[in-house]
Amino acid sequence: MAFSLTQYGDMSWTVSSVLGTKHLFTRRLGGVGDYPYSTDPDPAMDPVRERVREIWLRLRERGGFPEEGFCFTRQVHGTVIRAVGAGDRLMPPIRVRPEDCDGLITAEKDVPLCVFTADCVPVLFSEPEAGIVCAVHSGWRGTAADMMGSAVSAIGKMGGHPENIRAAIGPAISRCCFETGPEVKEAVEALLGADAEGLCPPEDGVPGKYMVDLKETNRRRLLQLGVKEEHIDVSPDCTMCLSDVYWSHRATGGQRGTMASIIML
Ligand SMILES: [Zn+2]
Helix, strand or coil: CCCCEEEEEEEEEEEEEECCEEEECCCCCCCCCCCCHHHHHCCHHHHHHHHHHHHHHHHHHHHHCCCCCCCEECCCCCCCCCEECCCCCCCCCCCCCCCEECCCECCCCCEEEEEEEEEEEEEEECCCCCEEEEEEEEHHHHHHCCCHHHHHHHHHHHCCCCHEEEEECCCCCCCCCCEEHHHHHHHHHHHHHHCCCCCCCCCCCCCCCEEECHHHHHHCCCCCCCCCCHEEECCHHHHCCCCCCCCCCCCCCCCCCCEEEEEEC
């Protein structure tokens, strides 16, 4: 299990060795419109539409994705996962985002599922026996509301089994940088029970603040749900420490683009 970097011209992305199907986690480099909507499929401003179109054309070609485009969702920090198919594919720039949810799932081939993050945790899943892929956005609210449980359950409803699930937890803000108040620590402890041990240490010298490991929280939750340890890969990259190559909401004060995490059967 390991993440590796693919450099394609001026674009780069990381991939995990665990998923066994086409996928990628983009970085901020190689965007055409570097700020603010470099990979966002729903530009609010007309001047960026051509740049957005350009980057999606490049990503489609270089990543080997279908001409019809990608499946998107309007993320709302919840845990709803929507089943999509070939008819849901869109090629950016798009004016109206699809319905609100934070995960997409499909058992159809050539249907790329796309979620966006910039510090939050992207998780891509494959279930190779049943032929299912799933992509979710899991920030601290989604993590605490059990997005991992929602994903494993959605895969199960389509005929998959936890012991076959592969999960790649992508680049996200890491414990080194994710300073939170007690509400995040309490939510992680409520989710994991005794398994939250050591995940939310108090910040040195800052009363009432904690350093929370969201990637590890999601990994431990997947273990609780029956996903095998050897089937879970975790990116070591912290988006805030590496804000020169990743978009970080915290590092930029919200003046940012966003990374796409994409998986397809
Ligand atoms: Zn960091």
